[in-house]
Amino acid sequence: MQTNILSVQGITKSFGDLHALDGISLDVPRQKVSILIGPNGSGKTTLINVISGIYKPDAGKVRFNEKDVTGSPPYQLYQMGMARTFQIPALFWKLTVLENLLVAEKSNPGESFLNSLLKGRWINSETRSVEKASRMLGLLGLSRVWDQPCYNLSGGQMKLVEIGRALMSNAQILLLDEPVSGVNPTLAHEIFSRILRLRDEFG
Ligand SMILES: Nc1ncnc2c1ncn2[C@@H]1O[C@H](COP(=O)(O)OP(=O)(O)O)[C@@H](O)[C@H]1O
Ligand SMILES: [Mg+2]
Structure with missing residues (x-):
């Protein structure tokens, strides 16, 4: 079965009153190149920062290799x-x-x-x-x-x-x-x- 290497569900992240990410979900299948497109300020970098552990999301889950890694620090994700x-x-x-x-x-x-x-x-x-x-x-x-x-x-x-x-x-x-x-x-x-x-x- 084709599994997803990365799966993001319902990610929400705000900076004060600014809702940078509001319920973002996406799956990245193995061996695929996926591209995220959006205008400046749409939250692409913030999403990468949440996935790579630089920011903790306010809500939602990040799964990497079928494992819940939400909120894990960057060095741990790098080791993984x-x-x-x-x-x-x-x-x-x-x-x-x-x-x-x-x-x-x-x-x-x-x-x-x-x-x-x-x-x-x-x-x-x-x-x-x-x-x-x-x-x-x-x-x-x-x-x-x-x-x-x-x-x-x-x-x-x-x-x-x-x-x-x-x-x-x-x-x-x-x-x-x-x-x-x-x-x-x-x-x-x-x-x-x-x-x-x-x-x-x-x-
Ligand atoms: N550390 C932060 N503190 C406050 N606002 C932030 C921070 N990081 C990003 N933002 C805001 O979140 C929104 C999304 O930014 P960003 O993720 O950099 O968008 P993109 O990468 O798609 O251009 C922007 O309005 C940006 O100003
Ligand atoms: Mg950016």
């Missing part, structure tokens, strides 16, 4: 396989494209003090991380700029780095907030086709 991007990319500007992907890797055995002294304990895992990041950069069309600091990138490339970084966590779902805003139509088309290719490649 939910990743998101931000409307305004939040990258490590002075780090390179590759480094931005590597910092998102969940397991870094070389970061413990004891392990850091024992190269054998982390070298394989570091190599695997770099291979994974390189493959991701290939799929995102960023191979040529792997060693550029992020402040040198175009707006579209910054969005792609954010997507790649989110995917380094082995996320099962990726919530993209405005993946093509401020990007020219040709590049927007390319970003969407790369998102579809990532879906086909990683399921």
Whole structure:
């Protein structure tokens, strides 16, 4: 049976007198790319913030992988396989494209003090991380700029780095907030086709 990876029921969220979300329900089936469309101020970012645990909803339920995760904190949802991007990319500007992907890797055995002294304990895992990041950069069309600091990138490339970084966590779902805003139509088309290719490649 086809199950939904994400299911949102009756979400309500107000900021004082402003009802940003009023009984929102939607289902996202596995292996599908779903798009939420609405004018500025219609509540898209607020809904992503509720789903990803940044805001607690006033009412309603968020189910992720059949589990009720309403009100769970963002780090827990991230550990469970939910990743998101931000409307305004939040990258490590002075780090390179590759480094931005590597910092998102969940397991870094070389970061413990004891392990850091024992190269054998982390070298394989570091190599695997770099291979994974390189493959991701290939799929995102960023191979040529792997060693550029992020402040040198175009707006579209910054969005792609954010997507790649989110995917380094082995996320099962990726919530993209405005993946093509401020990007020219040709590049927007390319970003969407790369998102579809990532879906086909990683399921
Ligand atoms: N933290 C907040 N405090 C007060 N109002 C907010 C906050 N976040 C969003 N809003 C308001 O909620 C409404 C929906 O905003 P938003 O979710 O950002 O819309 P969208 O992403 O669709 O443009 C807007 O009127 C916005 O001003
Ligand atoms: Mg928004």
